[in-house]
Amino acid sequence: MSSSAAGPRKILAVTTVAAALLAGSAVTSTATAAAAAPVAAAQGCVQDLYIGNYCRFYSGNAMTSRGQVGNRVKEIQALINAATSYSPKLTVDGNFGPATESAVRWFQSRKGLAVDGIVGKNTWSKLRTA
Known part of the structure; x- marks a missing residue:
């Protein structure tokens, strides 16, 4: 070579x-x-093409109500904080207590939903598009 x-x-x-x-x-x-x-x-939350508003805790739409804990609740809390003018901002702790229930009721009343404090499919849909 x-x-x-x-x-x-x-x-x-x-x-x-x-x-x-x-x-x-x-x-x-x-x-x-x-x-x-x-x-x-x-x-912070993002706008996902398939999910809508998404805060990376939970991407589904299972019924969630007072007394529950975990990532579904964190997603609700973060979405309310990010997509609404609700004040005071919720602590994103994953605990669906009275403060979260009040925020959900407030959100439901402003979006023309049944005001029951339970995050079902209709409330999830509005949170994802708020």
């Missing part, structure tokens, strides 16, 4: 190694961004 043929091969080898290292760096930064996603979820 001549030295003139080795030059381009060395350049190709160095370029390939550099590309692999950069790709590994991109994977690391993507993984870091994915790890930060739960923090971003707690800070």
Whole structure:
């Protein structure tokens, strides 16, 4: 093999190694961004093409009412905070207590829904499009 043929091969080898290292760096930064996603979820909601307003806690529409706890309740609390002028803002703690029930009733009355304090399909639909 001549030295003139080795030059381009060395350049190709160095370029390939550099590309692999950069790709590994991109994977690391993507993984870091994915790890930060739960923090971003707690800070704000997004408009999802299929779901509508979505705060990254819960994407369904199951009936949710006072006494329940968990991500469905967090989603309701975050949606009311993000999509309405309700004041004072709810604490997004996942506990469907009296403050959340009052906010849901307030929301339902302003959207022309049955005011029962229960987040069923109709209330979910209005929260997702508020």
